[in-house]
Amino acid sequence: MEFTSVAGEQRYAGLVRVASHTVVGLDFDGTLSPIVDDPREAHIHPKAGDVLIDLAAEVATIAVITGRPARQALDLGGLEQVGNAIGDLGKELHVFGQYGNERWSSTRRRVLSPRPPAGLAGFLGDLPRMLRSVGAEDAFLEDKGLAVAVHVRRLADPQAAYDALLPLIRERARRADLVVEPGRFVIEIRSPGMHKGIAVETLTDEVRASGFLFVGDDLGDLEAFEAVAALRASGMSTLLVCSASEEESALVPLADVVVDGPDGVLDLLAEFTADARERRV
Known part of the structure; x- marks a missing residue:
């Protein structure tokens, strides 16, 4: 301590x-x-x-x-x-x-x-395309019901994948009225409020x-x-x-x-x- x-x-x-x-x-x-x-x-x-x-x-x-x-x-x-x-x-x-x-x-x-946030289903539909666009299609997706978390820790270059994905996810989440929560090689998308x-x-x-x-x-x-x-x-x-x-x-x-x-x-x-x-x- x-x-x-x-x-x-x-x-x-x-x-x-x-x-x-x-x-x-x-x-x-x-x-x-x-x-x-x-x-x-x-x-x-x-x-x-x-x-x-x-x-x-x-x-x-x-x-x-x-x-x-x-x-x-x-x-x-x-x-x-x-x-x-x-x-x-x-x-x-x-x-x-x-x-x-x-x-x-x-x-x-x-x-x-x-209940799950209204915009989450549409975001999930677009997520594979976002992952492919930065070569992160092997990221682990954790469906939490009320949210989804994108884990890049197991990718070859997790920091590069994280840095490339974060702005894309932020922009798409903004349009769906969702909140982005960055973590330790994980990006979570969830409801606001x-x-x-x-x-x-x-x-x-x-x-x-x-x-x-x-x-x-x-x-x-x-x-x-x-x-x-x-x-x-x-x-x-x-x-x-x-x-x-x-x-x-x-x-x-x-x-x-x-x-x-x-x-x-x-x-x-x-x-x-x-x-x-x-x-x-």
Whole structure:
């Protein structure tokens, strides 16, 4: 764990003091799960379940806020079982899927989801042509129902493919009234009107939180970082944590703490749990 400033250390200490009224928000890929070539194989870190259950005893609630479909995150993370254990503590686990468009909790036990955006079908029809135009026809397409993600990580030159595709996808998505979400060698196209920052605001209001800790790894988490920064400006205790990598560092300048991937995330959460428990006892 590396604090980016003295203020970051002070914010961590302040959040420990209000741990029992704090919401912990976590991205999935690159935060709880290592980044892998095939997104269907992105299983949660083997230590994550135990760490989250221990953490739940010390905080108000925990939420996984991800671009993945909620059901997919539940399955890859074994989060229903984790939610059962958290429920035994009298606490609740939330999963916000597809940037908040879908929602599941360990008390409701079902995924609530809207209909797919109107322009997505037409975009999907044009996507093969766009891929062929830049020689990226072998990109992996992940149909999420409410969105589609174009993964270029497995191509011969993923950076060149990413750079060539992004402006094409942005222009076509604009005409379909869709939002483009760039990530780590992945470009996601989804409906407008929802993002991770709204999920942060929703949880804060529902829980009546006094603190918010959010951990993310790439540009898809930017709105969540901005929402937490707004809570800080209003006087709330907060901590922003970047799960950094060689591929993506956009969140580093905004973070109070920088950690090394999912291993570093879990070490930080375990340390926060221990510090909160020690202060409570």
